[in-house]
Amino acid sequence: MARIELVNLEKSFGAVKAVKDLTFTIEDGEFIVFVGPSGCGQTTTLRMIAGFEDPTSGEIRINGKVVNDLEPRDRGLGMVFQSHALFPHKNVAQNIEFGLRMKKVPAEERVRRVREVADMVRIGHLLDKMPSQCSGGESQRVALARTLVTNPSTFLLDEPLSSLDAKLRRELRAECDRLHQALKRTFIFVTHDQEEAMTLADRIVVMRNGEIVQVGSPMEIYSNPVNYFVADFFGSPSMNLVAGEIVQGTAGTRFRAPHFDIALPTRFGTAKPGAATLGIRPESVGVAIGAKGDIELPVRLVEPLGKDTLLYFDAGTERAFVAVTEGLSMAEIKVDERIPLTLDPLRIHLFESDGRRIDTGA
Amino acid sequence: MAVAAAPAAGLPPPPARVVSRRRAIRLFKISLLSPLIVMFALVLMPALLLQLYFSFHQWTVYLGTWWDAEFVGLDLFQEVLTDPRFGWAIVRSLLFATGSTIGCFVFGFLLAYLMYEPFRGNAVYYIIFILPMLTVPVVVAYTAEMMLYQSGPINDILSRLSGTEFKPAWLSDPNIALATVGLLEIWNWTPFSFIIMLAGLSAIPKEPIEAAEILGASKWRIFWEVQLPLLRPVILLALVLRFLEAMAEFPKTWALFQGGPGSATETLPIYIFMTTWQYFQISKGAAMSYIVMLMMIVIVLLAIRLLRREKQSLDKMYEQPSKAEG
Numbered sequence: 001m002a003r004i005e006l007v008n009l010e011k012s013f014g015a016v017k018a019v020k021d022l023t024f025t026i027e028d029g030e031f032i033v034f035v036g037p038s039g040c041g042q043t044t045t046l047r048m049i050a051g052f053e054d055p056t057s058g059e060i061r062i063n064g065k066v067v068n069d070l071e072p073r074d075r076g077l078g079m080v081f082q083s084h085a086l087f088p089h090k091n092v093a094q095n096i097e098f099g100l101r102m103k104k105v106p107a108e109e110r111v112r113r114v115r116e117v118a119d120m121v122r123i124g125h126l127l128d129k130m131p132s133q134c135s136g137g138e139s140q141r142v143a144l145a146r147t148l149v150t151n152p153s154t155f156l157l158d159e160p161l162s163s164l165d166a167k168l169r170r171e172l173r174a175e176c177d178r179l180h181q182a183l184k185r186t187f188i189f190v191t192h193d194q195e196e197a198m199t200l201a202d203r204i205v206v207m208r209n210g211e212i213v214q215v216g217s218p219m220e221i222y223s224n225p226v227n228y229f230v231a232d233f234f235g236s237p238s239m240n241l242v243a244g245e246i247v248q249g250t251a252g253t254r255f256r257a258p259h260f261d262i263a264l265p266t267r268f269g270t271a272k273p274g275a276a277t278l279g280i281r282p283e284s285v286g287v288a289i290g291a292k293g294d295i296e297l298p299v300r301l302v303e304p305l306g307k308d309t310l311l312y313f314d315a316g317t318e319r320a321f322v323a324v325t326e327g328l329s330m331a332e333i334k335v336d337e338r339i340p341l342t343l344d345p346l347r348i349h350l351f352e353s354d355g356r357r358i359d360t361g362a
Numbered sequence: 363m364a365v366a367a368a369p370a371a372g373l374p375p376p377p378a379r380v381v382s383r384r385r386a387i388r389l390f391k392i393s394l395l396s397p398l399i400v401m402f403a404l405v406l407m408p409a410l411l412l413q414l415y416f417s418f419h420q421w422t423v424y425l426g427t428w429w430d431a432e433f434v435g436l437d438l439f440q441e442v443l444t445d446p447r448f449g450w451a452i453v454r455s456l457l458f459a460t461g462s463t464i465g466c467f468v469f470g471f472l473l474a475y476l477m478y479e480p481f482r483g484n485a486v487y488y489i490i491f492i493l494p495m496l497t498v499p500v501v502v503a504y505t506a507e508m509m510l511y512q513s514g515p516i517n518d519i520l521s522r523l524s525g526t527e528f529k530p531a532w533l534s535d536p537n538i539a540l541a542t543v544g545l546l547e548i549w550n551w552t553p554f555s556f557i558i559m560l561a562g563l564s565a566i567p568k569e570p571i572e573a574a575e576i577l578g579a580s581k582w583r584i585f586w587e588v589q590l591p592l593l594r595p596v597i598l599l600a601l602v603l604r605f606l607e608a609m610a611e612f613p614k615t616w617a618l619f620q621g622g623p624g625s626a627t628e629t630l631p632i633y634i635f636m637t638t639w640q641y642f643q644i645s646k647g648a649a650m651s652y653i654v655m656l657m658m659i660v661i662v663l664l665a666i667r668l669l670r671r672e673k674q675s676l677d678k679m680y681e682q683p684s685k686a687e688g
């Protein structure tokens with residue numbers, strides 16, 4: 001059982017403010033993912049929860065109790081590090097057993113529990129090996145087992161998968177998910193990989209420059225990003241973002257950019273005219289061959305992926321304007337062909353020039 | 363040249379480019395080593411050969427020309443090896459080196475442990491801790507001589523602190539004279555062990571220590587179970603280097619005691635020096651030097667073997683992170 005509250009948490013390193021006035025509550029049993037570009041303060045936050053960094057100000061509470069002055073070992077937490085951090089001079093069994101030995105668990109019980117968790121993360125065959133004989137994926141499983149065996153109330157995972165290759169990453173991601181469901185413990189996971197965040201989290205905490213930008217379920221974050229940054233950070237391929245302006249005229253509210261002149265849905269009726277960025281996810285862009293689209297753009301690249309086909313259009317922007325179509329029916333489209341496109345009006349986002357989403361009130 | 367590029371059955375000869383590259387590397391190695399080789403050939407080698415000549419010929423400064431000296435075979439070696447004074451010199455040197463090495467290591471490691479995590483003003487402490495090593499040993503000896511008089515400042519301070527009359531005769535009691543030099547050696551060279559251990563401690567990756575911390579280990583357990591095992595090669599290096607240096611300690615011992623009182627501080631370097639330049643038994647001194655040199659070579663070879671083994675195990679331990687990057 002662990003409910004972790006962060007209250008006005010701040011951390012400065014000299015003149016650099018790594019974490020700014022962070023207030024946030026992690027509910028018991030939740031899988032929370034702190035995500036943001038590298039250096040945005042997520043790891044510092046995690047290290048403060050673990051007790052490796054002292055907050056400059058603010059409080060950390062575990063189950064209502066302030067733990068600011070508690071040593072890491074007295075907080076009842078478990079941590080998995082990016083670099084695995086195994087003890088290189090101890091074999092796998094001794095590594096896993098370490099936490100139990102520190103807690104003076106009797107020898108027979110230690111052996112039994114080491115076996116148990118080793119089987120749980122499928123490394124039973126590695127117990128006699130040295131860490132140097134384990135692959136990256138195996139090492140991370142050992143690190144997981146070493147944490148699991150101490151039965152912590154909360155698992156802190158600091159970019160645990162970032163040193164692994166893509167296939168192993170997916171595999172261990174599933175492992176984390178499975179462990180969370182089996183153990184029903186609180187998981188706090190730090191990553192800079194939006195895909196990891198989307199697939200694992202109950203709630204995602206998006207951080208940037210030491211501040212929380214948005215908190216929400218993966219779906220909320222994906223479909224209702226609060227600003228340009230979140231919109232751009234999540235999703236692969238990322239959201240199409242087109243800089244232009246909002247114009248209020250007799251024909252209603254319109255958005256204009258070099259290749260765009262579209263009528264905005266009525267919910268944007270009160271939007272202030274001026275510079276703005278239009279955002280729409282690739283899957284909300286419809287390809288309307290033979291029909292009249294909202295816009296018409298020339299194709300630059302066709303990428304048939306099998307299940308989907310990605311179409312890259314030239315919208316005069318730095319990044320190509322992308323549309324996703326199902327299957328391979330569009331794979332035959334020729335480069336330079338001008339294709340009419342429709343934009344799902346419910347899925348159009350508008351961002352002000354400072355990045356904030358223009359709220360529709362709807 | 364075009365033929366070299368053609369694929370051949372079996373083992374093809376390495377392309378010309380590889381051969382010339384290998385040759386260039388070898389040339390580079392030789393050119394780097396050559397000053398050392400030249401110095402060895404011109405300076406060290408003649409001295410060693412002359413020493414070898416003297417240790418097989420009975421000669422001293424007042425016995426006419428050295429190239430006419432009488433060949434005595436292994437007589438001198440026999441004399442040295444049956445000389446109880448030489449035996450005692452070995453014992454004293456080993457005692458002195460072992461004791462002072464342990465002292466330097468314990469204090470050096472302690473200071474390093476206090477210093478390895480950066481704190482405000484640590485540079486000041488660093489300089490203070492290094493200072494003794496930068497002091498010339500003879501100066502250490504003369505300063506110590508003034509401080510250690512029986513009614514001098516050190517005994518005075520010790521007496522005041524302990525509240526009892528504490529007046530050991532540091533400089534004239536044969537029972538503690540060797541210990542006095544040993545303490546000075548420790549004071550003089552603790553910085554050396556400190557620097558090596560500080561480097562070693564700082565080089566240990568942070569994560570395993572933090573992992574141990576959150577797994578419930580106390581500072582003491584972390585030290586014992588994580589830091590110490592990872593430091594083993596560094597510890598060995600610090601001990602070996604210090605031991606070899608201590609075996610050769612001469613200036614402080616000579617400046618303070620000249621081997622006395624009695625023969626209490628007559629270590630190997632002192633005894634060799636006295637034999638050669640006070641008794642003018644140049645040949646016996648040469649034979650002694652050779653025996654000591656052989657002794658030290660054995661110790662060094664053993665140490666190199668140990669160090670190599672430690673280094674290999676360390677390399678193996680740290681193989682894993684690089685592999686994980688892949």
